[in-house]
Amino acid sequence: xxxxxxxxxxxxxxxxxxxxxxxxxxxxxxxxxxxxxxxxxxxxxxxxxxxxxxxxxxxxxxxxxxxxxxxxxxxxxxxxxxxxxxxxxxxxxxxxxxxxxxxxxxxxxxxxxxxxxxxxxxxxxxxxxxxxxxxxxxxxxxxxxxxxxxxxxxxxxxxxxxxxxxxxxxxxxxxxxxxxxxxxxxxxxxxxxxxxxxxxxxxxxxxxxxxxxxxxxxxxxxxxxxxxxxxxxxxxxxxxxxxxxxxxxxxxxxxxxxxxxxxxxxxxxxxxxxxxxxxxxxxxxxxxxxxxxxxxxxxxxxxxxxxxxxxxxxxxxxxxxxxxxxxxxxxxxxxxxxxxxxxxxxxxxxxxxxxxxxxxxxxxxxxxxxxxxxxxxxxxxxxxxxxxxxxxxxxxxxxxxxxxxxxxxxxxxxxxxxxxxxxxxxxxxxx
Amino acid sequence: xxxxxxxxxxxxxxxxxxxxxxxxxxxxxxxxxxxxxxxxxxxxxxxxxxxxxxxxxxxxxxxxxxxxxxxxxxxxxxxxxxxxxxxxxxxxxxxxxxxxxxxxxxxxxxxxxxxxxxxxxxxxxxxxxxxxxxxxxxxxxxxxxxxxxxxxxxxxxxxxxxxxxxxxxxxxxxxxxxxxxxxxxxxxxxxxxxxxxxxxxxxxxxxxxxxxxxxxxxxxxxxxxxxxxxxxxxxxxxxxxxxxxxxxxxxxxxxxxxxx
Amino acid sequence: xxxxxxxxxxxxxxxxxxxxxxxxxxxxxxxxxxxxxxxxxxxxxxxxxxxxxxxxxxxxxxxxxxxxxxxxxxxxxxxxxxxxxxxxxxxxxxxxxxxxxxxxxxxxxxxxxxxxxxxxxxxxxxxxxxxxxxxxxxxxxxxxxxxxxxxxxxxxxxxxxxxxxxxxxxxxxxxxxxxxxxxxxxxxxxxxxxxxxxxxxxxxxxxxxxxxxxxxxxxxxxxxxxxxxxxxxxxxxxxxxxxxxxxxxxxxxxxxxxxxxxxxxxxxxxxxxxxxxxxxxxxxxxxxxxxxxxxxxxxxxxxxx
Numbered sequence: 001x002x003x004x005x006x007x008x009x010x011x012x013x014x015x016x017x018x019x020x021x022x023x024x025x026x027x028x029x030x031x032x033x034x035x036x037x038x039x040x041x042x043x044x045x046x047x048x049x050x051x052x053x054x055x056x057x058x059x060x061x062x063x064x065x066x067x068x069x070x071x072x073x074x075x076x077x078x079x080x081x082x083x084x085x086x087x088x089x090x091x092x093x094x095x096x097x098x099x100x101x102x103x104x105x106x107x108x109x110x111x112x113x114x115x116x117x118x119x120x121x122x123x124x125x126x127x128x129x130x131x132x133x134x135x136x137x138x139x140x141x142x143x144x145x146x147x148x149x150x151x152x153x154x155x156x157x158x159x160x161x162x163x164x165x166x167x168x169x170x171x172x173x174x175x176x177x178x179x180x181x182x183x184x185x186x187x188x189x190x191x192x193x194x195x196x197x198x199x200x201x202x203x204x205x206x207x208x209x210x211x212x213x214x215x216x217x218x219x220x221x222x223x224x225x226x227x228x229x230x231x232x233x234x235x236x237x238x239x240x241x242x243x244x245x246x247x248x249x250x251x252x253x254x255x256x257x258x259x260x261x262x263x264x265x266x267x268x269x270x271x272x273x274x275x276x277x278x279x280x281x282x283x284x285x286x287x288x289x290x291x292x293x294x295x296x297x298x299x300x301x302x303x304x305x306x307x308x309x310x311x312x313x314x315x316x317x318x319x320x321x322x323x324x325x326x327x328x329x330x331x332x333x334x335x336x337x338x339x340x341x342x343x344x345x346x347x348x349x350x351x352x353x354x355x356x357x358x359x360x361x362x363x364x365x366x367x368x369x370x371x372x373x374x375x376x377x378x379x380x381x382x383x384x385x386x387x388x389x390x391x392x393x394x395x396x397x398x399x400x401x402x403x404x405x406x407x408x409x410x411x412x413x414x415x416x417x418x419x420x421x422x423x424x425x426x427x428x429x430x431x
Numbered sequence: 432x433x434x435x436x437x438x439x440x441x442x443x444x445x446x447x448x449x450x451x452x453x454x455x456x457x458x459x460x461x462x463x464x465x466x467x468x469x470x471x472x473x474x475x476x477x478x479x480x481x482x483x484x485x486x487x488x489x490x491x492x493x494x495x496x497x498x499x500x501x502x503x504x505x506x507x508x509x510x511x512x513x514x515x516x517x518x519x520x521x522x523x524x525x526x527x528x529x530x531x532x533x534x535x536x537x538x539x540x541x542x543x544x545x546x547x548x549x550x551x552x553x554x555x556x557x558x559x560x561x562x563x564x565x566x567x568x569x570x571x572x573x574x575x576x577x578x579x580x581x582x583x584x585x586x587x588x589x590x591x592x593x594x595x596x597x598x599x600x601x602x603x604x605x606x607x608x609x610x611x612x613x614x615x616x617x618x619x620x621x622x623x624x625x626x627x628x629x630x631x632x633x634x635x636x637x638x639x640x641x642x643x644x645x646x647x648x649x650x651x652x653x654x655x656x657x658x659x660x661x662x663x664x665x666x667x668x669x670x671x672x673x674x675x676x677x678x679x680x681x682x683x684x685x686x687x688x689x690x691x
Numbered sequence: 692x693x694x695x696x697x698x699x700x701x702x703x704x705x706x707x708x709x710x711x712x713x714x715x716x717x718x719x720x721x722x723x724x725x726x727x728x729x730x731x732x733x734x735x736x737x738x739x740x741x742x743x744x745x746x747x748x749x750x751x752x753x754x755x756x757x758x759x760x761x762x763x764x765x766x767x768x769x770x771x772x773x774x775x776x777x778x779x780x781x782x783x784x785x786x787x788x789x790x791x792x793x794x795x796x797x798x799x800x801x802x803x804x805x806x807x808x809x810x811x812x813x814x815x816x817x818x819x820x821x822x823x824x825x826x827x828x829x830x831x832x833x834x835x836x837x838x839x840x841x842x843x844x845x846x847x848x849x850x851x852x853x854x855x856x857x858x859x860x861x862x863x864x865x866x867x868x869x870x871x872x873x874x875x876x877x878x879x880x881x882x883x884x885x886x887x888x889x890x891x892x893x894x895x896x897x898x899x900x901x902x903x904x905x906x907x908x909x910x911x912x913x914x915x916x917x918x919x920x921x922x923x924x925x926x927x928x929x930x931x932x933x934x935x936x937x938x939x940x941x942x943x944x945x946x947x948x949x950x951x952x953x954x955x956x957x958x959x960x961x962x963x964x965x966x967x968x969x970x971x972x973x974x975x976x977x978x979x980x981x982x983x984x985x986x987x988x989x990x991x992x993x994x995x996x
Binding site: 068075093096254258387400406415426 | 812924961
């Protein structure tokens with residue numbers, strides 16, 4: 001009896017010391033908001049329970065993904081977090097700014113083989129000047145969504161849109177799309193088959209579709225006037241011209257104004273029959289329009305027989321300069337971006353993982369999600385430039401004037417390099 | 432009346448959106464009267480973010496800032512408007528032009544200052560500056576003080592009052608309308624300010640409602656009905672306060688008309 | 692210096708001492724720091740590199756500098772006069788002698804306190820080319836459909852209109868001003884046979900000129916620094932679900948000066964260049980403010996002077 005008591009007391013003591021040996025507290029900032037922040041919180045909880053030495057605390061810091069005001073002021077003032085989530089394609093830029101800690105020594109110590117475990121494009125986005133500045137987290141790719149029900153009702157043959165038949169050509173897509181267009185008495189569109197520059201039909205999307213290269217990393221040059229990019233823009237220019245640029249704009253302002261509620265997504269309301277967007281849209285369609293019949297296929301290709309393409313984005317974990325507990329922070333980052341963390345996130349969020357083993361694990365993906373999974377094998381990524389945000393915005397200006405038909409592709413794109421290249425020159429060589 | 436209708440519309444739209452079902456948000460064209468009232472949106476919005484906590488934080492901040500702004504600006508404005516001293520107009524002009532400084536470049540160094548004295552992640556950087564006055568409120572109150580005839584002060588001086596007595600006993604009671612305006616402005620500006628608290632606070636427990644509203648918008652989606660419900664709740668206390676503060680204007684008039 | 696002048700100086704400085712303290716501790720350093728940055732190349736972290744006047748010379752060659760400056764001046768030129776008139780009209784409405792006036796006041800004031808974040812969402816719905824009330828009313832009286840947020844010729848006007856919803860704020864100031872107009876003066880004018888319009892222009896208006904000056908200066912400051920509405924309206928970026936804010940409205944027609952400055956500072960990490968932009972804006976603002984003050988001398992009427 002007495003002995004038992006002793007044992008019990010001893011056990012309590014052990015538990016108590018375990019509890020009071022305070023784990024290292026680290027803070028982790030994310031701009032994610034619910035529901036995505038809830039997924040992260042679940043992961044953080046799992047991590048905290050999985051070991052006793054580090055305790056991570058998630059703080060939501062809402063803001064744009066390329067906006068660094070909060071991080072910059074905080075890190076300067078020595079009040080920054082230990083871990084910060086960053087839009088991965090901005091890694092090079094923030095590394096060049098000097099706000100990130102070089103992770104290379106930590107990786108060497110923890111797992112020299114780490115690079116080989118990630119999808120190469122994601123790892124390369126995380127690198128700048130031969131060093132690694134972030135650990136890749138999730139990714140996403142773009143594809144063509146189509147409303148099988150509505151297109152059929154309109155008497156349109158949708159076999160070319162079936163992914164089994166390979167990618168559709170841009171000309172065929174245009175032909176199908178225009179059959180769906182309808183106008184009212186005043187000539188305004190009431191429905192449009194496809195607007196190539198709507199949703200995720202970005203400059204990068206169309207540049208990649210036409211085989212364009214946006215930068216020459218070896219030479220350290222942005223190449224917005226690459227023939228492929230120009231061809232992509234030319235397609236947009238001609239397409240907008242055929243639709244009537246102002247009429248198309250008014251259509252978008254009417255049925256898909258900025259900050260539109262997800263319930264009024266024009267694809268859901270049937271105002272557009274096809275659009276290019278990312279894998280996250282699967283969850284949105286399931287939530288807001290469970291009854292519609294839709295399908296997903298490859299992004300269109302310029303000519304029959306061309307290989308399909310897409311581009312991938314996604315997030316990453318970084319350690320800002322001045323992190324109070326770098327070792328603990330790295331351990332946390334490694335777990336979140338590692339197989340355990342990414343598996344959890346893939347299941348919770350239905351995003352795509354950047355860990356090779358997970359990306360090829362077919363049990364993780366069902367239905368359309370599986371389609372996106374296999375597009376990863378041919379996904380492009382935006383060049384990891386230290387002027388990524390500026391380049392994006394400059395391309396957007398060009399893309400806008402082309403889709404409004406106020407400038408030809410050559411005119412619009414020729415203005416991009418003079419704005420971006422001088423800024424890029426300050427960081428050369430890139431490799 | 433027509434004007435009232437125009438100005439009421441946005442709020443009305445917000446209210447009805449906040450009461451609609453998900454299906455009804457789908458409707459084309461948007462309906463002007465919800466078919467079903469979903470009061471549950473309000474309950475959901477309160478649960479979506481720590482609503483009570485954020486509200487309490489906003490109230491604390493707004494009270495602090497309002498007190499600071501009223502106290503400091505009425506003093507400072509008096510100094511600029513009712514006392515004639517050498518260099519006054521030049522310093523006044525400097526105070527005014529500070530409102531033209533674009534914030535993005537000064538906020539960086541301002542943050543450095545507060546970080547140095549260890550005030551980051553506290554309410555001090557948000558409240559304390561209000562106690563030093565701000566160009567726009569100084570200017571506002573000064574304009575009103577310039578309107579009061581000189582004779583009022585002179586009469587007080589002849590009666591033997593010093594500057595502090597003149598301010599507290601004679602002028603301050605006459606300043607009620609402009610005090611009410613500054614109180615409302617400063618309080619509301621603080622209530623709606625998003626960037627300053629976002630920069631200076633690092634703990635969710637300290638966040639005010641203005642940041643909380645951002646939680647309704649995620650990377651690819653907006654929780655629409657909930658956002659509108661939350662916004663309506665954010666505005667409601669301000670409306671109540673406004674109705675309360677109005678009485679100051681009325682009072683202001685009875686006092687002010689004495690001078691005529 | 693006479694004794695009374697000395698006493699006044701002491702008292703004056705004493706009264707404004709909170710401002711002086713705040714100015715010296717919280718404003719001087721940031722101002723000087725940004726001036727210093729404007730002559731450097733600086734990301735906010737790495738070492739500052741002195742580049743002399745390069746930021747300023749570069750700026751005048753920057754297409755977006757001119758574009759954003761044009762957008763901002765265009766906006767300000769529209770917003771300031773419209774804002775003053777709307778605020779005065781609102782204040783008069785708020786000053787009516789009817790029983791429900793406190794309700795009217797509240798209604799007219801409410802839009803100015805709605806969170807801009809939520810208000811801009813509502814505004815987008817209101818301006819919808821087909822379903823928005825704006826175009827439905829316009830259509831009913833035979834006006835053509837205007838795509839206010841899609842047509843680059845109209846976008847700035849849409850923001851000007853949206854800003855008028857906030858006129859309840861300035862209207863309160865005018866209301867406080869109107870309340871200060873002695874009732875006796877208006878009554879005696881009425882006895883002399885002056886109609887309401889003449890009474891307004893000959894008695895009320897001159898007495899609220901100090902408030903008008905205030906409103907013009909504030910309108911100028913807010914107009915030249917207009918930022919939030921455009922930032923929110925465009926950050927959902929028309930036709931994109933992307934994580935990155937797209938363009939600043941169609942054909943950059945909503946790229947306002949401080950919006951561009953903000954992008955340079957916090958998205959492109961060009962603190963030096965952003966500071967140069969800030970100083971150019973500041974100097975232009977001060978010159979404009981000086982002109983307004985000079986001009987105001989001829990029409991502002993202070994009782995105490």
